Amino acid sequence: MKLDPELKLQILEKVGIYSNRFSIPEPTILLTTKEVLDAPKEMTEGRRTSAYKYYGVSYLQHNLVFINVRKIPDEKTLENTIVHELIHMRFPYLAHGKRFNKLVRQGLRGKSFLPYRKRTKAHAI
Ligand SMILES: [Zn+2]
Numbered sequence: 001m002k003l004d005p006e007l008k009l010q011i012l013e014k015v016g017i018y019s020n021r022f023s024i025p026e027p028t029i030l031l032t033t034k035e036v037l038d039a040p041k042e043m044t045e046g047r048r049t050s051a052y053k054y055y056g057v058s059y060l061q062h063n064l065v066f067i068n069v070r071k072i073p074d075e076k077t078l079e080n081t082i083v084h085e086l087i088h089m090r091f092p093y094l095a096h097g098k099r100f101n102k103l104v105r106q107g108l109r110g111k112s113f114l115p116y117r118k119r120t121k122a123h124a125i
Contacts (some may be wrong), residue, residue, distance in 0.1 A: 023115040027089060036057075067085070
């Protein structure tokens with residue numbers, strides 16, 4: 001898709017809406033490979049020069065998401081990519097798979113998720 005100011009605004013709006021529903025802090029969004037390359041190296045480590053190959057990349061440690069608008073063919077794929085990456089942010093312990101895909105589908109249908117809490121040791125009173 002062609003990245004123009006209107007599309008950029010639309011994407012940021014969607015990210016805001018889904019971040020809210022998923023109870024995650026809104027990530028910083030990069031929309032071009034140039035922005036990925038310009039970001040501090042330690043933030044994009046591991047998927048820097050290879051980022052162009054993917055529809056999206058999430059850099060979990062830095063709350064940073066790359067949406068590869070240029071590579072994304074249509075609106076539907078764009079929406080999918082945004083939700084996919086934000087599900088990574090909300091469920092950082094989950095790898096790709098059935099459970100992950102189910103959460104993406106639920107997210108696309110408008111489901112909200114409670115905040116992620118790291119498990120703490122059980123305690124007795
Ligand atoms: Zn993924």
